[in-house]
Amino acid sequence: MKDSLDNKDMKYENMYDFEIDKVIEAVKSNNAKSVLLQFPDGLKHRGKEVVDAIEENTDCECIIWLGNCFGGCDIPITLNHQIDLVIQFGHNKFIKNPAGWDGGK
């Protein structure tokens, strides 16, 4: 499995670690068929690389959140029954996540 995002030159564009191996493993271990990817504005331009890397290595379908994603509080709960896995980049667990969410454990 090749982490195309992490093996490029260390220029500014590639200075951030998207942990693609970990992402792919999470998709597989959760047996996720539908995955929603959320990026803060500053990382949205990297979306294509992330989607392509996931879809090349799994049989899931990725959907990209078209909207703001200001932090760990910004989760699309209205999609609760339509998406198997949400992967939010650039943020960390938000402590006030409601009960029942696994909050990135």
Next chain:
Amino acid sequence: MKLIFIDVHYKGEVKLTKECLDYLKKFKNVGLFTTTQFNYKINQVVEQLEKNGNIVVSSQPERTNAKFQVLGCDMYHGNLKLPKKVDVFLYVGDGRFHPNALLFHEEDSKTFHQVVLFNPTNNKTDVLTEKDVKKVIDRRTANMKKFLTADYIGVVVTTKPGQEHLHYVEKLKKAFPEKKFYPFIADQINISEFSNFKWIQSWINTACPRIGMEDAAEIDESLLNVVEALRLAKR
């Protein structure tokens, strides 16, 4: 639906420059904060500061998952839960959203401390002071006055996790029995919607507190965070 977070760590060096360290020499206690991109390398910065003669003060703020991490919503006194007083803040990261939270937090202090910015992506040092957020704070003071004289108040609630604050409507009704409160709910607050409800004289925000700060300074309508509104009742 399961949820995972990817920190997106910054892969470059996180090391204070001589310029930054020299500036910090005149302060003793340095309140150190960063974001999740840089936090895993913050120990190097701690070592540098200690060698520089500074005492590093930090905490795990209320809603965060790690020590040294600050969120944009950690803007009220008490959110940071600092173990001791600081003489200056040092924010390691890029952008202004998080360091502005530290500045707003300082508004409750008797002395307004500077926030030194160190950006590891370009190794630049900058200094923020009270004047960098004066426009926002002045506008908020004006919005407080408008709220106090308004009769019809719109209360904005969002459905985002951690922001489902419909209960504030009852608190506001109790605190200001002479006013009429109208709850509004949305997945995401679109402040341009306010102009459709001209009969609302003043708006209260119960969602992310930064909406009642920088966003409120950019619109014609009066918009105030619920925390500030309830503080007015206690005066």
